[in-house]
Each structure stands twice: as C-alpha cells, then as structure tokens.
Amino acid sequence: MSPGPAAAIGLEVHCQLTGLKSKLFCPCRADYRGMAPNTNVCPVCVGLPGTLPRPNRRAVEKALQVAAALGCSTPPRLAFFRKCYFYPDLPKNFQITQLDAYGPSSAGSGGRVRSAGREVGVRRVQLEEDPGRLVYEGGRMSRGALADYNRAGVPLVEIVTEPDFAEPGEARRFLAMLAGLLRSLGSDPSLEGALRADGNVSVGGGSRVEVKNVASFHDLEKALRYEITRQRSMAARGIPVAPETRHWDEARRVTAPSRGKEEDMDYRYHPEGDIPQIEVGRDELAALAAAMPEAPPAKRERYESAAGVSPQVAEVLSSDAYCSALFDEASAGADPGDAREMANLITTDLMGLVDTAEKRKASKLTAPRIAELARAVRSGAVTRASARGALREMVRAGGGLAGTAAGRGGAVAGEEEVARAVESVMRDEPGAAAAARADPKAVNYIVGRVMAATGGRADPGTAVRLVREGLARGA
Amino acid sequence: MAAPGGTLEKMVEEVRSGAATCEERALAAVEKTRERDGRLRAYISLNERAVEEARAVDARVRAGEDLACPGLTVSVKDNICVAGMPATCASRMLEGYEPPYDATAVERLRAGGAVFTGKTNMDEFAMGLTTEFSAYGPSRNPWDADRVPGGSSGGSAVSVSAGMCDASLGSDTGGSVRNPASFCGLVGYKPTYGLVSRYGLISYSNSIEQIGPLARTVRDAAFVLDIMAGRDPRDATTVGRGPGSMLDGIEGGVAGARVGIIRQMMAGGGAPQEAAGRAASALERLGASCEEVSLGSAEHAVAAYYTITSAEAGSNLARYDGIRYGHCGIPQEGYEFHAYVSKARGRFGPEATRRLILGGFVPSAGHAGRYLLKALGVRRRLAAEIGALLERVDVLLSPTVPVLPFRIGEKIDDPVVLFTMDFNTVAANLSGRPAVSVPFGTSGGLPVGVQLMGREMGDADLLRAARALEGAAGPPAAPPGAPP
Numbered sequence: 021m022s023p024g025p026a027a028a029i030g031l032e033v034h035c036q037l038t039g040l041k042s043k044l045f046c047p048c049r050a051d052y053r054g055m056a057p058n059t060n061v062c063p064v065c066v067g068l069p070g071t072l073p074r075p076n077r078r079a080v081e082k083a084l085q086v087a088a089a090l091g092c093s094t095p096p097r098l099a100f101f102r103k104c105y106f107y108p109d110l111p112k113n114f115q116i117t118q119l120d121a122y123g124p125s126s127a128g129s130g131g132r133v134r135s136a137g138r139e140v141g142v143r144r145v146q147l148e149e150d151p152g153r154l155v156y157e158g159g160r161m162s163r164g165a166l167a168d169y170n171r172a173g174v175p176l177v178e179i180v181t182e183p184d185f186a187e188p189g190e191a192r193r194f195l196a197m198l199a200g201l202l203r204s205l206g207s208d209p210s211l212e213g214a215l216r217a218d219g220n221v222s223v224g225g226g227s228r229v230e231v232k233n234v235a236s237f238h239d240l241e242k243a244l245r246y247e248i249t250r251q252r253s254m255a256a257r258g259i260p261v262a263p264e265t266r267h268w269d270e271a272r273r274v275t276a277p278s279r280g281k282e283e284d285m286d287y288r289y290h291p292e293g294d295i296p297q298i299e300v301g302r303d304e305l306a307a308l309a310a311a312m313p314e315a316p317p318a319k320r321e322r323y324e325s326a327a328g329v330s331p332q333v334a335e336v337l338s339s340d341a342y343c344s345a346l347f348d349e350a351s352a353g354a355d356p357g358d359a360r361e362m363a364n365l366i367t368t369d370l371m372g373l374v375d376t377a378e379k380r381k382a383s384k385l386t387a388p389r390i391a392e393l394a395r396a397v398r399s400g401a402v403t404r405a406s407a408r409g410a411l412r413e414m415v416r417a418g419g420g421l422a423g424t425a426a427g428r429g430g431a432v433a434g435e436e437e438v439a440r441a442v443e444s445v446m447r448d449e450p451g452a453a454a455a456a457r458a459d460p461k462a463v464n465y466i467v468g469r470v471m472a473a474t475g476g477r478a479d480p481g482t483a484v485r486l487v488r489e490g491l492a493r494g495a
Numbered sequence: 496m497a498a499p500g501g502t503l504e505k506m507v508e509e510v511r512s513g514a515a516t517c518e519e520r521a522l523a524a525v526e527k528t529r530e531r532d533g534r535l536r537a538y539i540s541l542n543e544r545a546v547e548e549a550r551a552v553d554a555r556v557r558a559g560e561d562l563a564c565p566g567l568t569v570s571v572k573d574n575i576c577v578a579g580m581p582a583t584c585a586s587r588m589l590e591g592y593e594p595p596y597d598a599t600a601v602e603r604l605r606a607g608g609a610v611f612t613g614k615t616n617m618d619e620f621a622m623g624l625t626t627e628f629s630a631y632g633p634s635r636n637p638w639d640a641d642r643v644p645g646g647s648s649g650g651s652a653v654s655v656s657a658g659m660c661d662a663s664l665g666s667d668t669g670g671s672v673r674n675p676a677s678f679c680g681l682v683g684y685k686p687t688y689g690l691v692s693r694y695g696l697i698s699y700s701n702s703i704e705q706i707g708p709l710a711r712t713v714r715d716a717a718f719v720l721d722i723m724a725g726r727d728p729r730d731a732t733t734v735g736r737g738p739g740s741m742l743d744g745i746e747g748g749v750a751g752a753r754v755g756i757i758r759q760m761m762a763g764g765g766a767p768q769e770a771a772g773r774a775a776s777a778l779e780r781l782g783a784s785c786e787e788v789s790l791g792s793a794e795h796a797v798a799a800y801y802t803i804t805s806a807e808a809g810s811n812l813a814r815y816d817g818i819r820y821g822h823c824g825i826p827q828e829g830y831e832f833h834a835y836v837s838k839a840r841g842r843f844g845p846e847a848t849r850r851l852i853l854g855g856f857v858p859s860a861g862h863a864g865r866y867l868l869k870a871l872g873v874r875r876r877l878a879a880e881i882g883a884l885l886e887r888v889d890v891l892l893s894p895t896v897p898v899l900p901f902r903i904g905e906k907i908d909d910p911v912v913l914f915t916m917d918f919n920t921v922a923a924n925l926s927g928r929p930a931v932s933v934p935f936g937t938s939g940g941l942p943v944g945v946q947l948m949g950r951e952m953g954d955a956d957l958l959r960a961a962r963a964l965e966g967a968a969g970p971p972a973a974p975p976g977a978p979p
Binding site for chain 2: 063066067068069070071072073074075102104106107108111112113114167286287288289290291293294295296
C-alpha cells in the first residue's frame, strides 16, 4: 500500500437470515436457492394490491441478537418505515426498513465491538426486506431485464459501522467475525449473496467515497485498497476527492464512478402504518441474549481472559465455528499453557489442512487427539515442526499421536542425529552450501532440508547452530 | 313505534327455516340490478355466477350447516378483493386485474353464506367524495339521478339504496362510507381502526382507512359488521373484539348518556346542521343529556388529513407500474426504467395524479418537517383532544356532511371546495374512532344524515346510540323506486 494520509474505512453489510423458515412478512421460504424463478412467491411478497405485511417475530428476535452481540443498545419500541424508490426488483416500489431519524427505533444502534485488534463502532443494526433479483440476459447491454421475486422479502439485517478501520484487512477480519456470528445464529453466510458488503473510504479526513458492487470479501479488500491508493495519489497531486459512489469493476480491477446519482436520491421515508410498533421488553431482551449461542465477540473475550490466548489467535479462532468448537472441546479443563498450544495448532496448522467444508466433514481428527498433541509439543516430546505432519495424519487416518511418524520417532531428535543429517545434506548439495556461505539468508534452505531429513523432529535452534558450524568447518 | 331494524336478521332466519332460498334472493337482486343499474351505474362489474353461488349456499343450508348469513346479498366496493372478480379501483391503471384471493372481510361473509352481487363504482382509488372521479363515469343518486350519490363508496350506497342488494362493503378513509350513506339515506358505519381486517382492501391511506358496511338500518349494519369484525393474523393492525355480538344490547337506548354537539361542525345553519340539532333534541327526549363541546383542532384536521393521506398514497400507489399486473405497460422498444414508469403512471386519473404529486412532495427531504411531520403532530393533538372530550361525554354528534347532495358536475372542478366536504368526517379517521352516519329525515326530497362518533373500541355503545337515534327519526324514507 502506498504511503500517505491515514485512511478511514467503514462498512455497510447486508446479511440474510437464511436459517429462518420464512420471509420477513409472509410465509414463503427464507432460503430460495435452487428454486425455479418466481416459484417462492405469494400475494404478499410480490406486493399484490390489498396485501399487508405480517412481521416475522423470529426475524425480529434474530436481529435483536445480532444487535446485542455487536454491543448495540435496543430501544423499547421498534418501528418500520417505507423507503421509497422505483426499481423493478422492488415489488411495491418501496422497501420496508428501519430508520433512526425520528429517534432510535431500529433493532440496535450505538454499538461497540472489538475486532481486528481495535474498537469498532456499530452505528446501527436494522431489519429490512431483501428486494428481488434482476437477471440481465446477455449482460448489462441487454434490452431488458428478467425479474425474479423469489428473494423478495427475505429477512435482511443491515449493519453499518463507523469508519473505524484503518486497513482493508481489518475490514475483512470484521466480516469474518460477522460471518461467525451469523453462523452461531443458525444462518449460513457462505451461501451466494447471503452476506454482502459495501465499503466507504476517506483519506486524511477528506470526502467519503462509497464503494459498491463488490462480489466477495476478497474483492472488497482489493477494491478498498485500490480506492485508498487512488485517493492518496489524488491528494498528493492536490486534486480534490469528490464525495461519490463508485462501483468496483472486477475485470479492470478499478473503482469507477457510478452512472446513477444515488447520493441525490430522496427516499421520502415515512412510517409503515401496516406494522404496529413492536414492544421489546427488557426481560425479553435479556432472555434473547441468554438464549443466544456464544457469539464470536464473547468467545474471543473468553479465549483471551480464561486461556490467555493472544488477541490475534483468539480472533481467528472465535470467528470460525468449526475450529472454536474443536478448541472448546479439546481445552475443557486443560492447563492454560496446553490450551494456548491447542489454539496455536488449530489456527496455524489445522486451518490450512482443513480449509473447506468437505475436508472438515471428512476429517477424522478428534478433540482429545489435538489435546494429546498439544501436551506432547509443550513437554518437548514433539517439535512444532513435526506436529504439523502429525496433524495431517490424524486428519487423514484418525488415531492418536502414537500412530504418527512424529510419535513413532519418539522425542526430539538427538544432537548426533541432527549433526549426521547436516553432514549428509551438505555433502549431497554442495551448491546449496556454497550459496549459504555467500549469503546468510540461504542458510534457511539447508536448515529446511535438515528438518525434512529428521522427519521434523530436529529442534530448529539446534539445527541452525549445527548448520552454521558445518558451514564454518567446510569453508 | 315499530322498530324498522332487523330486516336482514329476519331474512336470514327465513332462509335458515326454508321459507325462502338464497337463489330467490340472488335472482331478485339480479332482476333489480337489470332494472335500475343502466341508469344509476352502481356497479363496475357484476358477478355473473351470483345465482349459481346462491344455489351452492342453499345446498349448504339443506345439508344442515349453521351459517351466519345465508342468502345475504352483498355488493363490494371495487377496491376490496373478491377472488376471481375484477378489482379496478375505478382506475385505468388496474384495468383487467383480478385478484387471486378474497379480502378477509369478504372471506368471512362468504363463509357465512353471503352472495356477492358485484363490484361497485367509486372515486379512483377512493380519492374523492362524489364518485365522479371514476374511470367508469359517475354513479347517480337514486333520490335524484341528476345528483351525486356521495363518495368515494358511491356505487356501494347506490346499490343498497336502489334495492339492488341487501348491504354493501365500502371503505372509509375520510368519510367515504358515511358521506355516501348520508347522501343516499342509508346507515354507513366506520369501525374503530383495527376492528375490521384491511387484508384485501387495496390501500390508499393505510394508517387511517377501514372497511365498513352500508345498509338500510343500524341493525343491518351491525349484523354485517359483526360477521367481519375481529383479529386477523394477516393484518397486524387488527385488534381483538369484545365477547358477544354487536347486536347484543343494541336496543338499550340512550337514557343517561351524555352527548357532545361539536360546535365547529354546526356552523352554517343549513338543512344538515338543522337536522343535527333536531337529532340532539330527539336524543334528549330519550333521556340523554346534550351539551355543546369544542373541538379546536378540527380546523386543521382537513389539511392534516390531505397531507397524511397523500404521503401514504404516494407509497401505496407506487406499485402500479404496469409490470406485474393490471394494465400491461411494458413497451416493445427499450425504455429507461424511470422514463417508462412516468409514462405508465400517466394512466392515473386527475384526482389520483394530484394526490400523488402532493404525496411525493410532503414527505420529501427538506419538506417533511413543514408538512408531513406537522400533519402527524396535528393528528396526535386531534386524537388527544377527542379522547379528552370522550371522557366527558359518551358520544359526539354533528351533521355527517355540511351540505345536501349536489348536482353531478357542480363541484368537481374545485378541489378545495370538495375538500371542505370532509370537514366533519375526517376527525374519526385521523383519531381511529368509530363513527356512523344515521339518516335523519329529508330536506327538499333529499336525505340528510347525522353523524355520531364514539370511543375507541366502543363500537357496540356507538351502535346502541345510533339505533336510538334511528328510532327517533321515524319511519325511514325510501328513494323513488326502492323496495319498502
């Protein structure tokens, strides 16, 4: 990233509550995926004349839980408003959403949550209906669009953060945390379109630019990165940055100004009279919070304070439901030092080994095995380097440490065994030894070969020392 | 004096006992419609299957089903959905649209054995009070065919008044049931907001409108209301109703009741104000005590009413873009979407267009504070003021409409004059209170209506007072050509 004035990044995230049975205002299904176009519809969600919205109480509860997990406060009464604009994916030509302009009445506002090593402000959490989808046959230049209302009315939680992120990577880590939160509430944020994020960026306190049309978190990070560079280089040349909405062009990997004048839109918000205000009792709120599966922010807090896991590791671990469940089981009643080792093994080694849902399903690794391995590493019986290989075998074949190469090879390789390995590597690869004498950085290559030759059982410190000594002798 | 009420209850009893059939009743309605409607134009569309449906109800009766209203012939305003019949809202925008479902009110009457005669004429999207703003042309008042029947549920009033059906479902946003009831010599009832489900009522101003019955007598209106009323899971704004029937205790009279005569609504001294004065005296003779009361916010009510209803209409009518249903406006050649929508919305008539323009303005950024928010404030104040008055008195009395039925075409060109016709009726809508128009004599051969407004959820009490007033009015007058 080019140097320059500090960037301030905010996020506007839309999360579908895919775990619910029905849409926000009618009994149609909340998960429309895989259905033929316009088959998950009823008079209410296509806005037929005379129909009325019937609020889904479960959706309200989920939104309140999201708000609570993000440290937001919830007002005693929730209200809905109509946001008016004409668009063919919107069956009523208005969207039922929430608004705090006349006093707080959204599911949550004014939240603070720890993410990416900093306090992030959550401006609001609101519940609204998803519009339908438009399909452009033959791309954007097609003469018309096809409308599919299967998605219309799906419960959507909008989360708007303050511009509290300094780096695109922090924004991405926040989204990962959010994904974990939604998963803990029974939704599946990995479904296509279930978690959508727009960003906004300003540098050096300048104008705010919205970045939209981003397909994935990965792209969001790239788009934000591009936008920061663009604004910094404009600032460096004294060109003012205009407050505007820009779309991410995936093919060209740039942001480009949007053609529409979205910032000039007047949404003519007014109260949604068809939905009476929803009373939220303090007792009910407390019960919802208590009934909530432990959300990532709370989990991370527990990992840090109870087990003394480092903030970075705790964040990664708590954002991943599979890994945190494994950790919770393995570390139950464990010594804090062992627990820390388990957390390290899971986040640095295991996550790379099981990086897809299929691999996780197929994995034969159990919590007691990872606990056993962590204890062996801490006692010095197994090195960190050979632990990785052991994990791989445990994932593939199951079984305990004794069944793995690291386990069979017993404890850490003795100094003589390491010395033999150093000799044999330098003999077999004289070019590498010569290179290492010329450039100290090339020493690592030989150390790597030595580690491989000992099946990862060499202590890395010992290996480095012996390689250096060997090089000095051979010179 | 013999009670004029109870005709529908008696009729239903006859059908239950086998002394009459639904089929005969439906045939009579069809016959009367054939005879009168060519001139009066109460209906936009007729139910061609009415007689067939009546026969099916007869079969249910014979099979021993205990039905609430077998053989009741009911017309339905064209903004209330009846499955398989058109619902045009008297607009070219909804030309050809047939809803696939029954409104809850319709569903409940259908379950009770009612037969629907047809869909009645109205001002486009219920915006108006003369039925002249209809894409299908005006309806005519059975008392004098050169005069308006009132509106916006004008066709509903005409259909009942001329004997083409037993009762009608109208909708009342600012007086649209009470106004035509008053102009056509009928009882028109606007329930407490939330008492009758709005599911299937095509929204104009959803936070204040209600479906209400138009009928010849208070008991008839209560009978129909009783079948429709009550909580509906499909309308989140509905409220539970009390136990028992609306007809229980309806003959209880007004002895000891306190009546407040709203001073601001008695100005002018014309026939309607005179009738309201006589109505107050009649109630006193029945043992009620009357006093004059002041409703200060009334002078701002009409302005607040038009501001709020226009804002809500702006979003409620936004869905009519010709893409999903109704008139298909999708052009052959590519159109930019907003240009297309503007063109499609050219099918709205003049009054709807006027209110949509207003509705786009009053809630807009920079203007909401001066218009919509202020209007919502007036509404809150008015509701509080009416609430306070109804602590002192049991019922509020006024003329229903400040004037007598006027000639077709006479006032349509001046929207501001038309707006003042709503002065006495909008307060009940803005405050959610129930109100009823009861015929109270005639003036120069034209009917006059008196309005009573009651407490929130005090519908049964209001109906009791209305029944007493009706009894004091003497035998009901009928328009020429109507059944006795």
